[in-house]
Amino acid sequence: MTDPKERGVLSQVAERGIATERILEALRAVDRRLFVPAELEAAAYEDVTLTLPGGVVMPRLFVTATWLEALAPEAGDRILLVGADSGYLLTVLARLGAEVYAVTGDDGYARLAESVIEASGGTRVHVRVGAPEEGWPDAAPFDKILVTHEFRAMPESLIAQLREGGRALMPIGPDWSHIYLERVEKNGDGSFRTEYLGARNLIAHPRFLPRIEPETTPESDIIAAVAAEARPFDGIDGFDIDAFLDRVGDARVVLLGEASHGTSEFYRMRAAITRALVERKGFSIVGFEADWPDMERVNAYVTGASEVPPAIPFRRFPRWMWRNGEFLEFVEWARARNAERAKSVSLYGLDLYGMENAVAHVLDFLERRDPALAAMAREHYSCISPYLREPADYGKLVLSERIESCEREITEMLLELLREREMLNHTDAYFHAVRNASAIVDAERYYKVMYYGSADSWNLRDMHMFGALQSLLAFHGGHAKAVVWAHNSHVGNAVATEMFARGEINIGHLAREAFGPRAYAVGFGTHTGTVAAADDWGGPMRVKTVRPSLPGSYERLCHETGISAFTLPLREGLASEGLRAALSEPKLERAIGVIYRPDTERQSHYFQSALPSQFDELIWFDETKAVEALDAEAGLPALEPAHPFATVDE
Structure with missing residues (x-):
C-alpha cells in the first residue's frame, strides 16, 4: 500500500472504532480502485459514497x-449478500475466507460484477440474477446474511435462509437520511434476537427532523404546484423585498445560500437582501464563508478602524470568491452606511482557512500591546510557521509521522490570550485576536484530517463557523442579529440531505437546533448559464458553461415552470400543504463549489435532498452569469492605496 490517501483513510477507519485486525487487513489488501471506472479512481479512497454507471452505489469505506x-465474518462462513455493490464488498468477504453468494436484480450488473471479481482475483464468489427478497434458497442455509438492498424491514424470506446460530445484518430506516443497522441472530430453538446498532450520525437526536414523502406525485403536478406558488420578479430590483422581510419575521439569524461560489446573481441578490435587513430590520452582523483574518482587514476598511491588520486579504485560492466586482460593490455600500451611522454593520469571516494571515494578525496585535507576549507567541507558532503558506503539506507530514503535531503549542497560545484578557482589554481588537487564535487551533486540526476527505473535516469546519457566529452574537450583545453568506451546502439543513447519512452536519442544521424558527434559511438555484470556477483545487479561474440541470432534479422542475426568476416560500405556514408534500419527495439538487467538473457532473455536483426541510425559501434564476473577478490580468478598478482590494499580492 503506497498511496498516502489510502493509508490515511484506512488509518482513520481504525481510529474510529473498527478494531478487528482481520477486517482491516482485508480492506488493506483489496484495492478499491479496481472496482470503479477510470474517471472515479481518484475518489476511490475519499470518504464518500460513489454512484457508479448504471446507478450502482458503492458505500464509503467507513x-x-x-x-x-457488525457482521463478524469468519473463515469458512457461507455468506449471502443481497444487493451487491461494485464487487468490492464481495471480494473483501472472499478475502476474509468466506464463500459468498450474491443476489442482484440487474443482469447487466451481475455480468459486470463477475468480470471485475475475476480480474481482481476473487475466488469462492457466486453471483446470480433474481429478486433480492428471494435470496438464494438452493444454497441455504447461510452462516451470515448481509443485505445492502433497500428494504424497510428485514424480509422473512431471507431470515428463513439463516442457519441456527447465524447472523443477518441490514441497514434499514424510514428514509435515506436516517439509516441504522438491524442485526438478527437465530437462536438454537429457531427464535430470533434482534438488535439495533444505532445510526452512524453525529447528532443522535436532532430536534428538527426532515419530512420525507414517498415519490408518488407526477412530475407535471409538481411543476404546476411550483408555478402556482412561485412569486416571479423581473430583475433583482423587482424582487418584493417588503414581502420577504415579512416572511423573515423576528428571525435572529438569516442564512443566505448560493448554488455556486462564482455566480453574479447570487452575490447581487444576497447584497440586496442584506442591505434591507440592515437598514430596516436592525441586523448589524454579516458573516461570510471567508477567512476570519482576511475579512478582518475588510471590516477595518468599512468601519474606519484606527488599527488596520497587516495582511493582504484573499490572495490565496480561490481569489475570485471574494475579490469580485459584486462583492466590492457591497463593501463600498457597507462603508458608506457606516459613514452615515457609525457601526451600523460589521463584516466578518467565519471560516478557518488562512492560518498565515491569522498568525500575522495575532502577532501584530500583541506587538502593539505586550512585546513580551508577542515573543511568546512567536515561540509557540514557530512549530507551524514553516508550513503557513502550504498548510496541507503540514497535514501530510503529520499524517506520515515525519513531523510532530503542533497542536499543543498553538492551543497553549490561545489559552494564554484568554488568560490575559483583563490586561489586554476586551476590545474589538482583542476579540479579533482571540478569534484568529481560535481559527489557528481549528485550522491545525482541520489540515490533519482533511487529507482523509472525511466527514470529520467537514464537521470540524462547519462547527468552527457556527462557533464563530455564536461568538459574534455574544460579543455584539443579546439583541444582535446576523446575516450569513455561505454555500447552500452549508446553510441548508443537513438533516434534510444525504449529507446527514454520511455523518455530516452544517451551519444550517446547527442554527436550526440553536435558534429554532428564528433561523431563516434561503437557498438559491439556477438551470444554466456561466460560472467562475476552477478545474482543480489551486487551478486558475475559468468562466465555464453550466450544463442544463439534470432531469429529475429540483433545478429541472423549476426550469420547467418557464418562469425566468422567482422566489418560492417553503416554510410551513408560508407554503401550501400540497406544495410542501410534493417537494418533500426526495430529488437531486446541484451544488457547484470553487471547482466545477461538467464531465462528471452527476457524481461531482448532485446530491439527494428534501427541499422544504432544507430551506425556508428558494430563490431561482433560470439563467445566470459568472462573477466579475478582480485581478491584475482583467484590470483592477481605481482604488485608494489603503483599500483592502487595492493590492493583489505582496
Missing part, C-alpha cells in the same frame, strides 16, 4: 467497514 465489523 460504512463498509462498519458493516463487516
Whole structure:
C-alpha cells in the first residue's frame, strides 16, 4: 500500500472504532480502485459514497467497514449478500475466507460484477440474477446474511435462509437520511434476537427532523404546484423585498445560500437582501464563508478602524470568491452606511482557512500591546510557521509521522490570550485576536484530517463557523442579529440531505437546533448559464458553461415552470400543504463549489435532498452569469492605496 490517501483513510477507519485486525487487513489488501471506472479512481479512497454507471452505489469505506465489523465474518462462513455493490464488498468477504453468494436484480450488473471479481482475483464468489427478497434458497442455509438492498424491514424470506446460530445484518430506516443497522441472530430453538446498532450520525437526536414523502406525485403536478406558488420578479430590483422581510419575521439569524461560489446573481441578490435587513430590520452582523483574518482587514476598511491588520486579504485560492466586482460593490455600500451611522454593520469571516494571515494578525496585535507576549507567541507558532503558506503539506507530514503535531503549542497560545484578557482589554481588537487564535487551533486540526476527505473535516469546519457566529452574537450583545453568506451546502439543513447519512452536519442544521424558527434559511438555484470556477483545487479561474440541470432534479422542475426568476416560500405556514408534500419527495439538487467538473457532473455536483426541510425559501434564476473577478490580468478598478482590494499580492 503506497498511496498516502489510502493509508490515511484506512488509518482513520481504525481510529474510529473498527478494531478487528482481520477486517482491516482485508480492506488493506483489496484495492478499491479496481472496482470503479477510470474517471472515479481518484475518489476511490475519499470518504464518500460513489454512484457508479448504471446507478450502482458503492458505500464509503467507513460504512463498509462498519458493516463487516457488525457482521463478524469468519473463515469458512457461507455468506449471502443481497444487493451487491461494485464487487468490492464481495471480494473483501472472499478475502476474509468466506464463500459468498450474491443476489442482484440487474443482469447487466451481475455480468459486470463477475468480470471485475475475476480480474481482481476473487475466488469462492457466486453471483446470480433474481429478486433480492428471494435470496438464494438452493444454497441455504447461510452462516451470515448481509443485505445492502433497500428494504424497510428485514424480509422473512431471507431470515428463513439463516442457519441456527447465524447472523443477518441490514441497514434499514424510514428514509435515506436516517439509516441504522438491524442485526438478527437465530437462536438454537429457531427464535430470533434482534438488535439495533444505532445510526452512524453525529447528532443522535436532532430536534428538527426532515419530512420525507414517498415519490408518488407526477412530475407535471409538481411543476404546476411550483408555478402556482412561485412569486416571479423581473430583475433583482423587482424582487418584493417588503414581502420577504415579512416572511423573515423576528428571525435572529438569516442564512443566505448560493448554488455556486462564482455566480453574479447570487452575490447581487444576497447584497440586496442584506442591505434591507440592515437598514430596516436592525441586523448589524454579516458573516461570510471567508477567512476570519482576511475579512478582518475588510471590516477595518468599512468601519474606519484606527488599527488596520497587516495582511493582504484573499490572495490565496480561490481569489475570485471574494475579490469580485459584486462583492466590492457591497463593501463600498457597507462603508458608506457606516459613514452615515457609525457601526451600523460589521463584516466578518467565519471560516478557518488562512492560518498565515491569522498568525500575522495575532502577532501584530500583541506587538502593539505586550512585546513580551508577542515573543511568546512567536515561540509557540514557530512549530507551524514553516508550513503557513502550504498548510496541507503540514497535514501530510503529520499524517506520515515525519513531523510532530503542533497542536499543543498553538492551543497553549490561545489559552494564554484568554488568560490575559483583563490586561489586554476586551476590545474589538482583542476579540479579533482571540478569534484568529481560535481559527489557528481549528485550522491545525482541520489540515490533519482533511487529507482523509472525511466527514470529520467537514464537521470540524462547519462547527468552527457556527462557533464563530455564536461568538459574534455574544460579543455584539443579546439583541444582535446576523446575516450569513455561505454555500447552500452549508446553510441548508443537513438533516434534510444525504449529507446527514454520511455523518455530516452544517451551519444550517446547527442554527436550526440553536435558534429554532428564528433561523431563516434561503437557498438559491439556477438551470444554466456561466460560472467562475476552477478545474482543480489551486487551478486558475475559468468562466465555464453550466450544463442544463439534470432531469429529475429540483433545478429541472423549476426550469420547467418557464418562469425566468422567482422566489418560492417553503416554510410551513408560508407554503401550501400540497406544495410542501410534493417537494418533500426526495430529488437531486446541484451544488457547484470553487471547482466545477461538467464531465462528471452527476457524481461531482448532485446530491439527494428534501427541499422544504432544507430551506425556508428558494430563490431561482433560470439563467445566470459568472462573477466579475478582480485581478491584475482583467484590470483592477481605481482604488485608494489603503483599500483592502487595492493590492493583489505582496
